Amino acid sequence: MSAPNMDVLVSLAKRRGFIFQSSEIYGGTGSCWDYGPLGVELKQNIKRVWWRDFVQERPDMVGLDASILMHATVWKASGHVDNFTDPMVDCRECKRRFRADQLGDMPWLHFCPATKGNKFTIPAGEPCKHCGATRTLCPECGKGELTAPRQFNLMFKTFMGPVEEDAALTYLRPETAQGIFVNFDNVLQSMRLKLPFGIAQIGKAFRNEITPGNFIFRSREFEQMEIEYFVNPNDRVDGRPADEAIHDTWIEACRAWFLRYGVAADNLKFHEHDKAELAHYSKRTVDILYKFPMGWSELMGIANRTDFDLKQHAKFSGKSLTYFDEERKEHIVPFVIEPSAGVDRALLAFLLDAYQEEEVRGEKRVVLRLHHELAPIKIAVLPLLKKRPEIVAIAHELRTRLAKRWTTVYDDTAAIGRLYRRQDEVGTRYCVTVDVKTVGDREKGETGDQKVTIRERDSMEQIRVPLAELDTVFGRLMGDTAWAEVAAAYPRAEA
């Protein structure tokens, strides 16, 4: 099954309430996105399982929620004021702006002199087949000369307080990491931690990207899930310097995390940064790439930031940011391993990987095979006949009962087949149908079998389960019990 193209996913995301363009009624921004009712659930689920797996369940991790606005000197110390720049060129004709280092990756518009000026869109990096020319002009309008590259700082500037003067200048944070470094000593002292330990944070980051795009892949406001894992560089693990060995452990743990929540192994690969690519603070960086529709691109990065940040903040603040090594009786500056993931990019990868189109009884079915912990809706309760008040009453009652433990919706706005398709398309793993057999025919004095049908999204199998057993059944299904194991204990219902 091939991955959907981005347009298909963008359309589904909008139509089904996952993601909308920010300020759409004003024409949209194209660089910021709003998460709708289902998107916000999916995003929260991703953050929740990440926090549970990497913070809550580990004895060596704690959390933090630092403020977005920080002292301006933080960004001088971190190197962002001087180094967080991209080379940018402008088209003198259409005024569009491009990243100089990405021009070679873009298809380009060409008015070919060998074909009386006919217009062609030529694939990235290729020459024109007719005249042999390579791109020199603006790739978008095909007419304008480009300016020489200029360095452009990606941080958003703002002013703290009522006066817009240089002394009040600060920035919206471009990464959550610095909030962790400046709190290193606060956390160390208050929690009495021993190396190695990590501090995790999930929060918004802002970058004035020159070329945002590919839906939520690159936007100007996004969320990060970052860990700064502090290591004693004098320690050894398996005969290797601790920072190097622990770096490898984190690289594998991050890959395993994406696999655990449903990303196919074939869609992930590692990219080792070469010397020229390494950030100014990094000794070694490995990216996890995902096979996005526009090609292999960075999903997250795992960097060895050495002692760069703590030393810089100590230098600029005048405060000691060291750790006392009891064994060696010396103060040391820890090294830092940093697994840094974008929430939005993770969400995009999970959506792309889950999306499938298939044919069922001659009809197209779109299904999001999301991991059950990520699915925005866990259970949909559907009345087979909305004209039968007893059926509707039981369905409402059920929704109220199940919603106390799992995100559950009620829907009676279409015929049952259509309702199933709608839930498939948003990744709801289980539908519960209340039907005539559940309630029986009152006029005939029947009380019904007090059972409902549970339908599973992926297999489309249906089983008949007593109402009284639903909480137990879903408790097992939402845990780690496989559908097949649960379903084996109940009679099949007809599809």
Ligand code: GAP
């Ligand atoms: N603290 C290290 C750091 O910020 P980064 O590689 O610049 O490293 C980490 O960013 C992750 O944040 C990326 O791998 C990506 O998932 C996400 N990210 C970065 N810029 C982004 C953008 N403009 N839009 C969406 N996600 C972005």
